[in-house]
Amino acid sequence: MQKEMNTSGDRLFIKAKTVRIKAVDCIFLDSLLSGEITEIQKWLDRAHSYGVEIELELFDSGAPWLSYEQIAELDYPLFSKDGKQLVHIPENVICFRDVVLLQLGSTLCKYKKQLMTTLAREELQKKQIEIIERV
Numbered sequence: 001m002q003k004e005m006n007t008s009g010d011r012l013f014i015k016a017k018t019v020r021i022k023a024v025d026c027i028f029l030d031s032l033l034s035g036e037i038t039e040i041q042k043w044l045d046r047a048h049s050y051g052v053e054i055e056l057e058l059f060d061s062g063a064p065w066l067s068y069e070q071i072a073e074l075d076y077p078l079f080s081k082d083g084k085q086l087v088h089i090p091e092n093v094i095c096f097r098d099v100v101l102l103q104l105g106s107t108l109c110k111y112k113k114q115l116m117t118t119l120a121r122e123e124l125q126k127k128q129i130e131i132i133e134r135v
Helices: 010-016 027-034 039-049 068-071 116-126
Strands: 018-024 053-058 085-087 106-110 131-135
Touching: 027 039, 027 068, 039 053, 068 106
Parallel strands: 018 053, 085 106, 106 131
Antiparallel strands: none
16 A cells, blocks of 8 residues: 555565555655655665566546546556556557557546547457546
């Protein structure tokens, strides 16, 4: 859990290949993207030095409050509470090359003004990727 990140010791980093931080909220994401060296950032840097992959899981779906730009700016994969990876492609037109490497069953978060090619839409259907659109 996000609250337990500041525990001392490196035992977790020695044992784990991947750590998923759960119950992530807007404040946590803002602190990650602020560029400031916080205790959270120090912990993440320590995990990285051990070769541990970090994943973030929201406390909910993120639907009403999550900024799509934050998803694109994060250095870590972001998941909804139900385990679906959230992805945002910050392009005006979403093409096949943008979606071909997305994980099966993930969720694409896009704005209604973003256009999508037919090939991209077909690839999303083939990979069972849900599309969430926002104004």
